[in-house]
Amino acid sequence: MTSEYAFLPDWASSPGETISDILEERGLSLNNFAELIGHTAEQARDLLRGRLSITSELAQRLEGAIGASATFWMRRETHYRELIERAYEPGDDANSDWLDELPVPDMVRLGWIAAQPSRPQMVSTCLKFFATNNVAAWRQKYSSLLENTAYRTSASFDSDSGAVAAWLRQGEILAASIDCNEWNPAKFRESLIDIRALTREHNPSEFLPKLTRMCADYGVAVVVVRAPTGCRASGATRFLSQEKALLLLSFRYLSDDHFWFSFFHEAAHLLLHSHESTFVEGGKVCDSQEEQDANDFAANVLIPASLLPTLRGLRADARDVIRFARKAGVSRGVVVGQLQHLGRIERDQLNHLKTRFRWNDK
Secondary structure, rough: OOOEEOOOOOOOOOHHHHHHHHHHHHHOHHHHHHHHHHOOOHHHHHHHHHOOOHHHHHHHHHHHHHOOOHHHHHHHHHHHHHHHHOOOOOOOOHHHHHHHOHHHHHHHOOOOOOOOOOOHHHHHHHHHHHHHOHHHHHHHHHHHHHHHHHEEEOOOOOOOOOHHHHHHHHHHHHOOHHHOOOOOOOHHHHHHHHHHHHHOOHHHHHHHHHHHHHHHOOEEEEEEEEOOOOOOEEEEEEEEEEEEEEEEEOOOOOOOHHHHHHHHHHHHHHHOOOOOEEEEEOOOOOOOHHHHHHHHHHHHHOHHHHHHHHHOOOOOOHHHHHHHHHHOOOOHHHOOOOOHHOOOOOOOOOHHHHHHEEEEEO
16 A cells, blocks of 8 residues: 655645646646647646636546546635635736736745735735845846756746746755755765665655755755746755755655655756756756766666666566565665666556655645
């Protein structure tokens, strides 16, 4: 039976976020999804981004296409629209319009900023959050940051720059409270073998504090921040200074194989690539050499090269996977994820061996 653990804060997200995660988990393209629900690709994209409301008819189609009851989808839609209605009326100036580029309702709901009674006051609050004096300064700062960001992109599941900027900024804010030693790449690389053993611990409330301490010893601030609507990120890295790096994770896919592969992938960027770049992963796919390097690095850390022939010879048998995971010193879910990635088993096989996580929604 699949293990499931709750963690982190209260949250409400758009139905489109849930739908997007289901599509990516099942490998369904935007066009395939649109066909399943009888909509155009553009309508389907609007649905994923919260711009198209879920009607009772569409809820029925969603139930048939991707599961969960029509009642569930209508309840999610009602909750989300109530949140939007509590947001602010459109403004008629450039500063006020800037708010529409940001995931303001999500930022409030997550506790990143406080709710304000008017749009002008919310503009001031958001500028303070980003540590900028005005919108022009924000555009200059974050345009430069995002231009130097190495995205993994896809046409189907893209991200809004304002949402990405907000997620990265919240990561920076939380990283500032983590006391780190100076960046030590050699020691950090060595520590990854010990960190790999944490994959066998199932509860985030237990392994995350250990992960944070182990990485902080060598100059890496590990932060987990749930990505807001419009940000399809699973992880990101950037150097905050010469002495301190940020490794930001979103727990987006809610399974141990995805979480740990994302961590080691991000660790690779810190060790192998330019300290001047920001790397954002997830929701976007890129065949760059840097991304391939990071993928290879993560796979090699998780499964030692000496065990790869045995891994490639495994059958879709739970007992064989469990024995191999014990020998490799990693979780069963990590092994299943690697077998699925290598095409040795199908995406729907042995998923019960993965540890599943859930956000502690209330």
